Amino acid sequence: MRLERLQLRGLRCIGDTSLDVAPGFNVLVGPNGAGKTSVLEAAFLLSHGRSFRSGARDALLQRGASALSIFSTLRHDDGRLLRLGLGREGVRWDARVDGQDVPIGQLVRECAVVCFEPGSHALIAGAAEERRRFLDWGVFHVEQDFLPTWRRYQRALKQRNSLLRTHTFDDGGVYDPWERELARCGSLIDQWRRSYLDALLPYLREQAALLLPELGALELRYRPGWPEGADLAETLVAQRSRDLSRGHTTAGVHRADWSLSFLQAPQREHFSRGQEKLVALVCLLAQAHLDAVHRGEWPIVCLDDLASELDLAHQSAVTESLLAVPVQVLVTGTELPRPLQKASVKVFHVEQGSVAPLL
Structure with missing residues (x-):
């Protein structure tokens, strides 16, 4: 499966932006605090109905915003194309699939996202x-x-x-x-x-x-x-x-x-x-x-701040293994990770909550 288009509004520092996501590796580069992680967070929310950031429930809304929304087109490997939506106003979450209101569990079942991020070590060392x-x-x-x-x-x-x-x-x-x-x-x-x-x-x-x-x-x-x-x-x-x-x-x-x-x-x-x-x-x-x-198809893989979390040898091992399989990957960093500099990737620049393609 893969995301084809991702539209975000009112999520953390992101006011209103959209990006067309490529089938393979997609790298979001930009300064710290620009909103790179929020793009991965949006994909994760569609898949889990919650954020991977601890204590994030009250901080998800952009300052001054009354609501947030995440929309995406998701293409399965069998050719099915679904329109997914997740919105929050106040404490209420609403989920939609192809324009129909659905329980969040139905939305989550359609979209699978696995995310490695700075807090992932809690899976081993945490509660x-x-x-x-x-x-x-x-x-x-x-x-x-x-x-x-x-x-x-x-x-x-x-x-x-x-x-x-x-x-x-x-x-x-x-x-x-x-x-x-x-x-x-x-x-x-x-x-x-x-x-x-x-x-x-x-x-x-x-x-x-x-x-x-x-x-x-x-x-x-x-x-x-x-x-x-x-x-x-x-x-x-x-x-x-x-x-x-x-x-x-x-x-x-x-x-x-x-x-x-x-x-x-x-x-x-x-x-x-x-x-x-x-x-x-x-x-x-x-x-x-x-x-x-x-499933018979790969979930979407997100790697947040890859270069800061792994040394070069382990970055290379991970990226090489994922380049060898038909998986969509979203990677963030302050710059293009060295193991991906010669690979075929789509690069986005993120700054002040705005996302624009570079390559």
Whole structure:
């Protein structure tokens, strides 16, 4: 898939601009603060319904603007052409596909974007929530029933937590229906997550061999959020008294986590900051490869501030591997990255929120 035209209005420093995006590499160059990252952020919003920037919800609107909008034409490899739109006014988000109002989940399912940016190391060094979000985005694009199942799980979790905070005694009759729903939905989500990670592992090892061969063999560990091999329904009952004292549910897929280890770095604490970034990039590129296999077409890949995040050798390894496959890539930097100076790329200059093609 690829974006053909991207129109932005009221997003951060971008007032009103549009760009025609090429099928292969597109490089956005310009000074810091010009709005380069906001273009990548717009593509990411179409794919995830949220920003990759932490704390970005209130900062998305351009100063003085009452609304923002993102429109794009998206062409799939089978020739289908879709018109996608995402807008926000106040706290309300609206999504459109081919002029029709749709749930954001339907928009997100159509557009797949994988983004490596300065905060990506949080996927490795940050909280488990970051890794669950990465995992669930992949599962969402594989399992059609994931989103409604996840929503049912969240509803049951909210109800059980409310009971835990308002009840001072263990009344099984009150908790039973919500715990059954948690166990049923949680078991499905757990199965889907395990299957996805099993499918992802070969691509993780392939990308790790490309970017981090010095760390040796890669292994993946998954923790479901309750004792391995135990039944979730039985665990919820057994932990009810403890959960009452804490006021929230301490077992379930909302507590899951996964981690990577290497022969030469068996714990994540053994990674340097640079290695954390590379391991995160390994994960994102592996996810892009798996998504391409599942869909039969590549997702869009965004690389924010590539030259600042990676040394020259790793820049070359990444760009060479992506130049070899039919993927659309959006790259930002203060100048054209050295590994792309002899490649066929489309270059845009970004300054004061305005985007103009150079080559």
